[in-house]
Amino acid sequence: MxxxxxxxxxxxxxxxxxxxxxxxxxxVPFVFIVLQAIFPELGRGSLAAPLQHLPKTLGDPALLRLAGNTLIIGLGVVAGCTLIGVPLAVVRALFKVPCALAWDVAFLVPFMIPPYIATLGWIMTMQPRGYLQQLTGFNLGPLLFSVPGMILIMSLNLFPVVYFAVSRTIEAVGTRYADVGRVFGARPGRAFFRITLPLATPGLAASLLLVFALAIEEYGTPAALGTRFGFEVLxxxxxxxxxxxxxxxxxxxxxxxxxxxxxxxxxxxxxxxxxxxNFDTVGGKPQAKDKRPLGAWALPVGLAFALVALLATGVPLAAILATALSKTISGGLKPANMGLQxxxxxxxxxxxxxxxxxxxxxxxxxxxxxxxxxxxxxxxxxxxxxxxxxxxxxxxxxxxxxxxxxxxxxxxxxxxxxxxxxxxxxxxxxxxxxxxxxxxxxxxxxxxxxxxxxxxxxxxxxxxxxxxxxxxxxxxxxxxxxxxxxxxxxxxxxxxxxxxxxxxxxxxxxxxxxxxxxxxxxxxxxxxxxxxxxxxxxxxxxxxxxxxxxxxxxxxxxxxxxxxx
Incomplete structure (x- = not known):
């Protein structure tokens, strides 16, 4: 007692x-945002003319464009992260991927690179006369300074959120439920899409929510890229x-x-x-989590992981280091232009x-x-x-x-x-x-x-x-x-x-x-x-x-x- x-x-x-x-x-900061939105003269110590500024702001034709562009970026990055992260996560969770731990480490690196710095690296790589054009002759500047290009760059930075969440969730689900479906005649693809993937909905939904929130609040990438082609967000x-x-x-x-x-x-x-x-998949009895071999798919899967790691991690880091070592930007990627100046x-x-x-x-x-x-x-x-x-x-x-x-x-x-x-x-x-x-x-x-x-x-x-x-x-x-x-x-x-x-x-x-x-x-x-x-x-x-x-x-x-x- x-x-x-x-x-x-x-x-x-x-x-x-x-x-x-x-x-x-x-x-206190959040309350003052609400108060300032209601009382436009709050900064002068006055509570006069409440809500007077609201019709002006909401009636601004630019507001609909800003909100629409924000939704485009948020939903586009969610789609991009889904296309990149979910397939890799599924393979990582269910199969024996060659060098799996190495890929996990490589996909962690984008967390260590702030989005605005990674974006600046991509600008140095893909802009006209950038590193990509110097090395290959291809000019992908029009793609870079576009909405799809901005969505792609942000997706490469944020897809690890989906990759790690979904792979861990599917590992917890395992293959036992899909195996039961296959016993009753379901094909492997149907068993996965009708059983395994729906059971992984909590991890997928949580990660995509986080991706959406991170995408619509990101400032560096829209400011560095979007402003160059007139694409503004909230x-x-x-x-x-x-x-x-x-x-x-x-x-x-x-x-x-x-x-x-x-x-x-x-x-x-x-x-x-x-x-x-209901998404309960874990009971009191531990389940075996043996992963299946990839067989002939081992090489294509390894190449897919390597390509994503190269784009998400290798290119931004290489561009950052190359620019840091360049004596002058106009000098290009030449040994004589490299140094510690x-x-x-x-x-x-x-x-x-x-x-x-x-x-x-x-x-x-x-x-x-x-x-x-x-x-x-x-x-x-x-x-x-x-x-x-x-x-x-x-x-x-x-x-x-x-x-x-x-x-x-x-x-x-x-x-x-x-x-x-x-x-x-x-x-x-x-x-x-x-x-x-x-x-x-x-x-x-x-x-x-x-x-x-x-x-x-x-x-x-x-x-x-x-x-x-x-x-x-x-x-x-x-x-x-x-x-x-x-x-x-x-x-x-x-x-x-x-x-x-x-x-x-x-x-x-x-x-x-x-x-x-x-x-x-x-x-x-x-x-x-x-x-x-x-x-x-x-x-x-x-x-x-x-x-x-x-x-x-x-x-x-x-x-x-x-x-x-």
Missing amino acids: RAAAARTGGHGPIGWVAGVSLAVIVA VTGIENRISDWPIDLPGAAILSLLLVALSLVAFLIQRRILSSR NFEEVLGNAGGALQALMNSLSLGIGTALVAGALGALTAYAVVKGSGRGRPVLDVLAMLPSALPGVVVAVGMILAWNQPALPFTPYNTAFILLLAYCCILLPQPVRYATAAFQQIGDNLEAAARVAGAGPFTVFRRIMLPLILPSLITSMLLVFAVASRELVASLLVAPVGMMTIAGFIWRQFEQGSVGLGMTMSFIAIVLTTLIPMLLIAALRRFAGARFTGLH
């Missing part, structure tokens, strides 16, 4: 800390309303809410699909490169620490707490998943640029830290939630009976148990935050440069070599640092960190 009583009311302080932090980081429309004079904050807020609504509609469609049928300039702090690098790495570390701590506290309060505020905390923690980075940036500007505030983080490095934490908070929350769900209540109850307070229980018992999973999520947060683009462009204080801002500015100024050099250094550092830290923790911390992967 004493343990039960202690557990009922013991998470209040942690819940309050998590709640106040989430309110500042997540709720994200670039929001950025234009914030950065171009006259500033249109109410219009940016309304477009931001439309973008959020698109993500929520996709989420509701997924929920409806999954709730309409760009690396020497970056390491010599040309254009503030080293300062940008240090700023981004410092912000990445700070974001990882803050988001990791807040994620652990929030997950603890949600999973182990018992107060009425748990659902609210859960919603606030997951809300950033539905908020594109540009929406978070708009919210930060609206919330912290109010004239009535006695002090504000706006125009300081702290505003970037807040934006990064908001965007990336769901990652540590998910990891920590899964880890807390595996911990029984008896350990906490025993500590509480012995007189330990909630913070002591969390610090001495719970935190050490979830630390491997939490560190993994923090390393992921560090890698993404160190090269985040849209928030860096929109809310970075005057005079402060980040990796993403430096790269973007170099391309706008024509210093492509310096931009690609910084891109290559950023990819190497944000990939190697997490890997080295994990290896060090595994070696020196022993079994406690065997969960790191």
Whole structure:
């Protein structure tokens, strides 16, 4: 009884800390987006003329074009990722693919290359007189600067989301249900499409939802490619309303809410699909998962995997490195034009490169620490707490998943640029830290939630009976148990935050440069070599640092960190 009583009311302080932090980081920016959309004079401290700006924005003929283009990109990338990722995932899950682990690693690399950097690599490859034309004589510039070209590039960057989700789901389903169908006379193709693939719907639906959300919120690729042939989407429309004079904050807020609504509609469609049928495939008895040999299909399948790996990973990395090593872009791919001049300039702090690098790495570390701590506290309060505020905390923690980075940036500007505030983080490095934490908070929350769900209540109850307070229980018992999973999520947060683009462009204080801002500015100024050099250094550092830290923790911390992967 004493343990039960202690557990009922013991998470209040942690819940309050998590709640106040989430309110500042997540709720306040989102609320100000809604308020700005309703009250156009909010920036002047007035609530006059509510909804006056709404008819003007919704009646703008360009809005229908922006929303339509956004849907075209989102649905097109979903189709592209399906065509690329699903066949590879099915073969990977059901058959013995040659060098399967090597292909998995190769398909992980696009996660390490930020989309805007990969796009810049493709521009250098396929533009007129680009690397492809220099090597083969083919000019695919018209394809690159087109809607199908943009969809293809974004699909090559995002298809691993579908590949890994669907392959793991089909592996769990296995072939036993299809085998039963074949016993009753179904052909292999019919058994797969009528039995195995429908049972993999949860993984497929979840991955395609994520692909759609990532595609419609992506800023770098539409800004780098779409603007060159007049193809604008909601994200670039929001950025234009914030950065171009006259500033249109109410219009940016309304477009931001439309973008959020698109993500929520996709989420509701997924929920409806999954709730309409039963997809249980795992029972109490373990099932054999022996994969079948490919036989004569081994070579064609291997070539298909190699082609996708070349396009998704090899071409962007090769283009980035070739550009970084080129003394001049006009010199082309000639040995005499290759050298380390760009690396020497970056390491010599040309254009503030080293300062940008240090700023981004410092912000990445700070974001990882803050988001990791807040994620652990929030997950603890949600999973182990018992107060009425748990659902609210859960919603606030997951809300950033539905908020594109540009929406978070708009919210930060609206919330912290109010004239009535006695002090504000706006125009300081702290505003970037807040934006990064908001965007990336769901990652540590998910990891920590899964880890807390595996911990029984008896350990906490025993500590509480012995007189330990909630913070002591969390610090001495719970935190050490979830630390491997939490560190993994923090390393992921560090890698993404160190090269985040849209928030860096929109809310970075005057005079402060980040990796993403430096790269973007170099391309706008024509210093492509310096931009690609910084891109290559950023990819190497944000990939190697997490890997080295994990290896060090595994070696020196022993079994406690065997969960790191």
